Amino acid sequence: MTASDPHGQSLSVVGRRVSKIDSYDKVAGLSRYVDDLRLPGMLVGRLVRSWLPHARVDHIRADDALRVTGVVDIITHENVREAAPRLAASFDPACHDFERETPFAAMPGDATLLGPVIRYVGDPVAAIAAESDAAADEAAALLDVDLAALPAVFDVENATSPGAPQLHEGAPRNIASVVQRRIGDVDAALSAAAAIVHSPFRTSKQKQAQLEPTTCIAQATHQGITVWSPHQSPHRARHTLARLFGLPLTDVRMIVPTVGGGFGKGDALTAEPYAVALALRTGRPVKLTYSRADDFVGTESRHPAVADLEAGVRADGSLCALRGHVLLDAGAYLSHSPRIANVLANQLYELYAVDAVDLVVSVVFTNVPVSGAFRGYGGPQAAFMIEHLVDLGARAVGIDPIDARLRMLRRAERRNGLSRENVIACLERGREAIAARPTPPSGDGVSRGVGAACLIWKSGVADKPGSLDRSGAVVRVNEDASVDVVSAACDLGTGISTTLAQIVAETLSLPVGSVRVSPTDTAVTPFDSGAFSSRSLYRTGQAVKAAADEARRKILEFGATVLEAPVDDLDMTNGVLSVRGAPATGLPLTELLHRGLMSGADFHGAGEAPMTTARPAAAQFVEVAVDRTTGQATVVRLVAVQEVGRAVNPTLVEGQIEGGAFQGLGYALTEELVVDPDTGALLTGTFMDYRMPTASDGPRIETIILEMPDASGPYGAKGVGEPSIILPAPAVANAILDAIGVAPTTLPMTPERVFGVLRD
Amino acid sequence: MTTTVAFTLNGRDRSIDVDDAELLCDSLRGRFDLTGTKVGCREGVCGSCDVLLDTDVVRSCLVLTAQVDGRSVRTVEGLGQGRSLGALQEAFVRHGAVQCGFCTPGLLIAATAALQGGAPLAAEDFAEVLSGNLCRCTGYAKVVDAVREVALGRGEA
Numbered sequence: 014m015t016a017s018d019p020h021g022q023s024l025s026v027v028g029r030r031v032s033k034i035d036s037y038d039k040v041a042g043l044s045r046y047v048d049d050l051r052l053p054g055m056l057v058g059r060l061v062r063s064w065l066p067h068a069r070v071d072h073i074r075a076d077d078a079l080r081v082t083g084v085v086d087i088i089t090h091e092n093v094r095e096a097a098p099r100l101a102a103s104f105d106p107a108c109h110d111f112e113r114e115t116p117f118a119a120m121p122g123d124a125t126l127l128g129p130v131i132r133y134v135g136d137p138v139a140a141i142a143a144e145s146d147a148a149a150d151e152a153a154a155l156l157d158v159d160l161a162a163l164p165a166v167f168d169v170e171n172a173t174s175p176g177a178p179q180l181h182e183g184a185p186r187n188i189a190s191v192v193q194r195r196i197g198d199v200d201a202a203l204s205a206a207a208a209i210v211h212s213p214f215r216t217s218k219q220k221q222a223q224l225e226p227t228t229c230i231a232q233a234t235h236q237g238i239t240v241w242s243p244h245q246s247p248h249r250a251r252h253t254l255a256r257l258f259g260l261p262l263t264d265v266r267m268i269v270p271t272v273g274g275g276f277g278k279g280d281a282l283t284a285e286p287y288a289v290a291l292a293l294r295t296g297r298p299v300k301l302t303y304s305r306a307d308d309f310v311g312t313e314s315r316h317p318a319v320a321d322l323e324a325g326v327r328a329d330g331s332l333c334a335l336r337g338h339v340l341l342d343a344g345a346y347l348s349h350s351p352r353i354a355n356v357l358a359n360q361l362y363e364l365y366a367v368d369a370v371d372l373v374v375s376v377v378f379t380n381v382p383v384s385g386a387f388r389g390y391g392g393p394q395a396a397f398m399i400e401h402l403v404d405l406g407a408r409a410v411g412i413d414p415i416d417a418r419l420r421m422l423r424r425a426e427r428r429n430g431l432s433r434e435n436v437i438a439c440l441e442r443g444r445e446a447i448a449a450r451p452t453p454p455s456g457d458g459v460s461r462g463v464g465a466a467c468l469i470w471k472s473g474v475a476d477k478p479g480s481l482d483r484s485g486a487v488v489r490v491n492e493d494a495s496v497d498v499v500s501a502a503c504d505l506g507t508g509i510s511t512t513l514a515q516i517v518a519e520t521l522s523l524p525v526g527s528v529r530v531s532p533t534d535t536a537v538t539p540f541d542s543g544a545f546s547s548r549s550l551y552r553t554g555q556a557v558k559a560a561a562d563e564a565r566r567k568i569l570e571f572g573a574t575v576l577e578a579p580v581d582d583l584d585m586t587n588g589v590l591s592v593r594g595a596p597a598t599g600l601p602l603t604e605l606l607h608r609g610l611m612s613g614a615d616f617h618g619a620g621e622a623p624m625t626t627a628r629p630a631a632a633q634f635v636e637v638a639v640d641r642t643t644g645q646a647t648v649v650r651l652v653a654v655q656e657v658g659r660a661v662n663p664t665l666v667e668g669q670i671e672g673g674a675f676q677g678l679g680y681a682l683t684e685e686l687v688v689d690p691d692t693g694a695l696l697t698g699t700f701m702d703y704r705m706p707t708a709s710d711g712p713r714i715e716t717i718i719l720e721m722p723d724a725s726g727p728y729g730a731k732g733v734g735e736p737s738i739i740l741p742a743p744a745v746a747n748a749i750l751d752a753i754g755v756a757p758t759t760l761p762m763t764p765e766r767v768f769g770v771l772r773d
Numbered sequence: 774m775t776t777t778v779a780f781t782l783n784g785r786d787r788s789i790d791v792d793d794a795e796l797l798c799d800s801l802r803g804r805f806d807l808t809g810t811k812v813g814c815r816e817g818v819c820g821s822c823d824v825l826l827d828t829d830v831v832r833s834c835l836v837l838t839a840q841v842d843g844r845s846v847r848t849v850e851g852l853g854q855g856r857s858l859g860a861l862q863e864a865f866v867r868h869g870a871v872q873c874g875f876c877t878p879g880l881l882i883a884a885t886a887a888l889q890g891g892a893p894l895a896a897e898d899f900a901e902v903l904s905g906n907l908c909r910c911t912g913y914a915k916v917v918d919a920v921r922e923v924a925l926g927r928g929e930a
Contacts, residue, residue, distance in 0.1 A: 032866050032869070033869065033872075035871075035874070036865065036871040037858070037866055039871045039874030039877050040849075040852075040858060040862035040863075040865045040871060040877060041850065041858060041862065042807070042808070042809015042810070042848065042849035042850045042878050044874055046808075048812070049808035221909075222907075223873070223909055224811070224819060224821055224873065224907065224908070224909055225811070225813070225873065225875045226812075226813065271874070272873060273811070273874070274872075274873040274875060274909050274910055275873075276909070304815065305813070305819075505873060506872035506873025506874060508869075508872070664869035665869065667869070667914075667915070668869050668910070668911055668915060671913075671914045672872065672909070672910045673912075674912055675911075675912035675913070699816065700814050700818035700907065701816070701818055705907060705909065706912075707907065708899075708900040708901075708913040708916070709900040709904040711913075713914060714914055
């Protein structure tokens with residue numbers, strides 16, 4: 014069956030399982046990631062990190078370290094301004110500071126480059142540049158750092174208590190920001206409810222743990238600074254770096270080579286500012302690659318949340334009220350936290366359009382490694398809570414939880430204008446699929462159960478006031494009918510460069526192999542907000558489609574003059590332009606393009622994504638087997654249904670769903686960055702201790718792709734990247750609830766925790 | 774202390790003088806520019822730096838270069854023939870088993886070793902032979918599919 018676009022045109026390249034363009038070099042070992050690059054004269058950078066969770070940096074004696082052969086320079090808070098005289102007092106590592114009401118206005122909790130106060134175990138106190146790793150290591154060991162310890166606080170409950178040590182001026186009781194949502198009369202709704210369910214929730218600090226350790230190379234010349242980095246949002250990073258170092262945007266260039274995974278980690282500045290400072294000071298290129306331990310402690314992770322929520326339930330299983338509070342652990346600095354709190358709050362009540370809501374989400378500073386962007390961005394915490402409350406509520410009134418969801422969604426659809434058609438379709442399809450293979454009966458100390466969860470998600474944030482969500486692209490049709498696409502879509506491994514090539518090939522009626530998508534380099538690519546919020550396919554796709562449309566129009570207009578026929582009568586297929594119905598008029602595109610170039614025509618298109626959004630949806634169904642003697646919950650099946658608008662490349666969509674579901678299973682069952690309650694140090698900051706799923710740790714993900722094209726998306730496509738990671742945790746919790754009548758509300762749901770709730 | 778190490782690297786004889794403490798992954802990447810071998814953790818857990826030492830899979834971050842004297846080392850760059858890819862590499866491309874690609878060389882090496890073993894693999898073994906390698910992008914399904922296809926002989930070009 015041939016796919017067709019939203020206007021009924023049949024499609025030839027969009028919808029096909031084109032092999033990822035970059036995968037040939039990757040399997041051959043030829044792709045160059047940042048750490049594979051070497052510049053002439055390049056130095057090794059190394060960060061020296063704090064061993065205390067909260068302290069004032071008294072003095073750093075670097076004499077001995079500087080005497081190590083091969084050590085070139087050491088930067089500390091005492092001399093950082095010598096390297097960068099126009100250094101800003103603070104910056105936003107999330108690179109959203111341009112979007113503040115007054116652009117770049119400081120906020121409490123912004124980061125400081127090598128400031129005089131450190132706020133978590135691992136906060137950098139010095140940066141070393143050396144000729145070799147060995148010299149850098151020796152210098153790091155010899156650096157004499159005096160820290161004056163300050164009282165510290167490691168959890169959100171204590172941090173918000175009176176008398177707690179305060180991390181940042183301007184944030185009393187460590188409250189960084191508060192999101193409130195009040196709708197209707199919650200007290201009245203609760204008193205009218207058929208049942209009230211109430212639960213505490215605790216979610217874990219999950220790490221992106223992309224396989225490529227954090228790294229970058231910085232170079233400083235009289236023409237400014239160049240940074241090679243696996244950053245997800247290089248144009249936004251350019252804004253923030255320019256502001257931080259007091260440079261015009263033209264003097265900051267970000268180049269993104271092959272990226273070894275992102276998952277949100279790369280949506281923040283990490284090593285880059287330190288490498289730039291070292292490069293400015295030494296006049297030589299500096300590569301700063303983190304160890305895996307540094308990556309765990311020194312880059313941002315998912316926010317732990319501590320919540321207490323109650324929901325009122327009607328006799329039909331639908332929610333009539335939602336009340337409670339969430340404390341979101343920002344860690345030591347602000348970064349993405351306020352935005353994530355906002356997403357979390359919205360995801361709690363918007364899907365079901367709960368009538369009466371009283372929610373408070375507070376962002377809290379603590380002396381632990383910073384929380385930030387991670388695939389899902391507040392969605393996983395919210396879904397774990399609300400989707401489990403829905404099941405608890407439905408069960409309290411004896412209603413099937415899926416029936417309760419469907420009822421609520423149908424009712425909500427009529428209320429707030431957000432279409433639920435796609436999420437309803439996902440639920441119905443998933444329910445069919447999971448029922449097609451009946452759950453085996455429980456027995457032999459093993460209890461089995463089935464649970465589900467669903468959501469509506471987003472494709473970028475262009476609909477959110479105060480968000481910079483732009484994508485531009487240029488399409489250049491070359492004289493040999495090959496096509497260069499210039500865009501700053503960062504391919505984190507998702508295959509977006511292949512997908513964009515498919516969109517351009519489709520639009521220009523050319524083979525996909527003739528289209529190349531440029532690497533990302535802020536010096537030459539149009540502004541693009543970056544690869545986050547499930548936006549690249551939808552937003553950058555819109556830009557690339559618009560650019561290709563313009564190039565196509567120019568080709569047709571020039572062709573019309575050559576073939577002496579109206580544009581509307583022309584047909585462009587397989588590299589030949591002809592008058593429709595008159596194949597004899599056929600002119601090879603190469604000949605037309607050559608003529609055009611020689612006569613002053615151009616075939617370049619420029620496109621900009623319009624300020625729209627589209628809402629994809631998903632549902633996941635999980636079957637678990639719970640061993641009642643050990644508490645081990647084993648996921649036997651996971652059916653992932655996802656509505657993507659248009660599956661431009663089904664293989665890549667499946668890859669996003671399968672990979673996200675595995676990360677989500679890790680979040681559900683095993684992954685947790687544990688902070689030592691006495692010292693603030695990470696206890697699970699290695700791959701040995703931080704347990705991620707391996708190939709034998711999960712079921713074969715059963716993916717079902719639904720397509721309900723959105724007219725605003727390129728060939729109907731919507732965002733794909735995030736829904737899959739959000740739903741496993743609530744679906745597993747609901748399956749455990751189904752199996753044993755109770756489920757942990759603390760993540761991850763380890764055997765110990767499952768056994769704990771069974772015993773109680 | 775330095776040692777002269779003579780070994781076969783992707784079929785070619787090589788001889789280098791190395792510090793006794795130099796790690797194989799650093800020699801491969803730094804001296805031979807074979808950067809296909811990735812360093813994901815430098816503590817022997819993730820498997821991104823896997824190479825074949827004779828017929829065994831080893832973590833090249835846990836092997837000293839001095840230890841490979843007289844032996845044969847094969848990296849991801851040695852899995853194909855010139856510019857053409859080997860059957861496993863082609864299967865990875867065809868099945869969409871590659872996303873960011875950082876773990877891919879290690880997975881290819883681990884699968885190569887498993888496939889060159891004598892005993893045929895049972896269906897449940899495919900995930901098992903890959904379970905020593907962390908991948909954060911794919912959820913492993915398409916990697917398993919690619920390896921299974923080659924093991925069953927359909928991947929031979």
